[in-house]
Amino acid sequence: MKNLCILGSTGSIGVSTLDVVRRFPDRFRVRSLTAGRNAKKLAEQAAEAKPERIAITDKDAYAELKSHLNGWRGEVLAGPEALCELAEEQESDYVVSAIVGAAGLLPTLSALKKGKQVGIANKEPLVMAGPLMIAAAKQGGSTILPIDSEHSAVFQSARAGNHGELRRIVLTASGGPFRTATKEKMAAATKADALNHPTWSMGAKITIDSATLMNKALEIIEAHFLFDVPYERIEVWVHPQSIVHALVEFADRSVVAQLGLPDMRLPIQYALTWPDRLDGALPELPLERMASLAFEAPDRSRFPTLDFAYEAGRKGGTAPAVLNAANEQAVALFLEDRIKFTKIFDLVGGALSAHRVQPMDDLDTVLAADRWAREHVRKTVEA
Ligand SMILES: NC(=O)c1ccc[n+]([C@@H]2O[C@H](COP(=O)([O-])OP(=O)(O)OC[C@H]3O[C@@H](n4cnc5c(N)ncnc54)[C@H](OP(=O)(O)O)[C@@H]3O)[C@@H](O)[C@H]2O)c1
Structure with missing residues (x-):
């Protein structure tokens, strides 16, 4: 069983990742989810995927996020630092990096340094700081799995x-x-x-x-x-x-x-199940x-x-x-x-x-x- 942290779960790649995860309940558990500011969608995802922890980057959206959380009782964090905290916590083995743009750099780097397996869709950090990311992966003993289809x-x-x-x-x-x-x-x-x-x-x-x-x-x-x-x-x-x-x-x-x-569900699935190939009924x-x-x-x-x-x-x-x-x-x-x-x-x-x-x-x-x-x-x- 892999415990997943999905950075950027409310975006296009995040939503497709949750779709893949739903197809393999015996393989994956969602440990944590993060969003930029879409509080309503993050709350809906938490109600369904039942992670232990969620985080929203925009601190102003924290109260709104809390107001949408009906019945789900996990921990709620806010602010950019919270993303790094979730990406590097011991309880998750695999981090899906699906934030858009440079905002994904620090949390992805945190995951690499801690030796997580990291599925990378968020290409901008690799472009900005490729040598630092590769060095962090080597140093942390992390494996990078590409999600970008190419x-x-x-x-x-x-x-x-x-x-x-x-x-x-x-x-x-x-x-x-x-x-x-x-x-x-x-x-x-x-x-x-x-x-x-x-x-x-x-x-x-x-x-x-x-x-x-x-x-x-x-x-x-x-x-x-x-x-x-x-x-x-x-x-x-x-x-x-x-x-x-x-x-x-x-x-x-x-x-x-x-x-x-x-x-995108196919490359996401391969990045998650690698080195195995499984029938996800795609x-x-x-x-x-x-x-x-x-x-x-x-x-x-x-x-x-x-x-x-x-x-x-x-x-x-x-x-x-x-x-x-x-x-x-x-x-x-x-x-x-x-x-x-x-x-x-x-x-x-x-x-x-x-x-x-x-x-x-x-x-x-x-x-x-x-x-x-x-x-x-x-x-x-x-x-
Ligand atoms: N979409 C694809 O098919 C595809 C294919 C290959 C690669 N990629 C790459 O994957 C990454 C995500 O693309 P996407 O299309 O899924 O983007 P998207 O739909 O715009 O979703 C972006 C995600 O990042 C979050 N986010 C935005 N700004 C943030 C910030 N400042 N701090 C923290 N989180 C923030 C968003 O949260 P909110 O929803 O709360 O705003 C959302 O969860 C990009 O790097 C893209 O190049 C995407």
């Missing part, structure tokens, strides 16, 4: 050979809602246009990241750190059907890929869905985000943290209707160019770079 696909496919035989990783991208749009159409895109993802149903931030291909940019860096593969061996191809999630090429030119429906992949699988090179002039990732990766140090923070800030401004869609590219590229890269010595350096990038974006927009 990285789960790489993880599964790479088992067909040895690390030294790995020649190339290809991450696939749906292409998002603007795959075939003109530059003019992208410049005029509304929030509703950008949130209208063709194949995946996800939280707002990652949906915008999919529309700019920044999600794939972050995934390039995530793959570099997770699989210890140089950037020049990580490629992105657009695959509009979202059936092939990644391909791994080996030294003998054999290519192994993982296929599945665009349904829908099977109808082979007719494979009748016309297409792959095309991404348009790097309309989507400069991919080049930003390679640039940040090549620069190293604090550059990926700046890429991530500038993007988080720009996406937040777009979601608040303060900037137009294509301004996201300018703001992220501008922050990356303006930043004086520091070596990534410690967490303080990363957090300072994160603050600098957010401030740079805010000031640029105000100006």
Whole structure:
């Protein structure tokens, strides 16, 4: 029996994780759940999953959370520190990292340092502080299991050979809602246009990241750190059907890929049950869905985000943290209707160019770079 801490249980990945957990009552117990500020949903989840402890980051939502808790008698915590407390407590063996953005960095790092198994969906901390996260996992004796569908696909496919035989990783991208749009159409895109993802149903931030291909940019860096593969061996191809999630090429030119429906419950389940494969009664992949699988090179002039990732990766140090923070800030401004869609590219590229890269010595350096990038974006927009 694994005791789970689900960080970000009220989000898209958190809800899918609870769906998977429900399918295996003999394998998993929910020890703790956390949310940002959605008190009502967290209370509903607590009533059903019956964890011992729950936490809400926004202290102002604490009273509301208490008011929704009918009949459930566990412990309720509030504030960002509470997330670290739950992520590192002895009673949980497995932490699902499903918060969105940089807010997941400290709790995920806490879990890694304590040697938990950690299923990582929350890619932003790996982008910001990959070397620190990997070092913490090694030091704590923790195992990181990828939940992102592409990285789960790489993880599964790479088992067909040895690390030294790995020649190339290809991450696939749906292409998002603007795959075939003109530059003019992208410049005029509304929030509703950008949130209208063709194949995946996800939280707002990652949906915008999919529309700019920044999600794939972050995934390039995530793959570099997770699989210890140089950037020049990580490629992105657009695959509009979202059936092939990644391909791994080996030294003998054999290519192994993982296929599945665009349904996050499959990579979540694999991350939870690894190294076993179990029947969770998920829908099977109808082979007719494979009748016309297409792959095309991404348009790097309309989507400069991919080049930003390679640039940040090549620069190293604090550059990926700046890429991530500038993007988080720009996406937040777009979601608040303060900037137009294509301004996201300018703001992220501008922050990356303006930043004086520091070596990534410690967490303080990363957090300072994160603050600098957010401030740079805010000031640029105000100006
Ligand atoms: N969705 C997918 O299909 C998918 C696929 C692959 C990878 N991922 C990655 O998984 C992560 C989560 O994505 P998502 O789509 O599930 O996001 P989401 O639906 O927006 O959910 C985010 C979760 O994080 C919580 N949260 C937000 N801000 C927080 C803060 N400051 N402190 C603590 N908790 C906070 C939210 O709580 P409230 O509900 O209370 O706001 C919610 O539980 C992202 O890093 C994303 O890139 C997602």
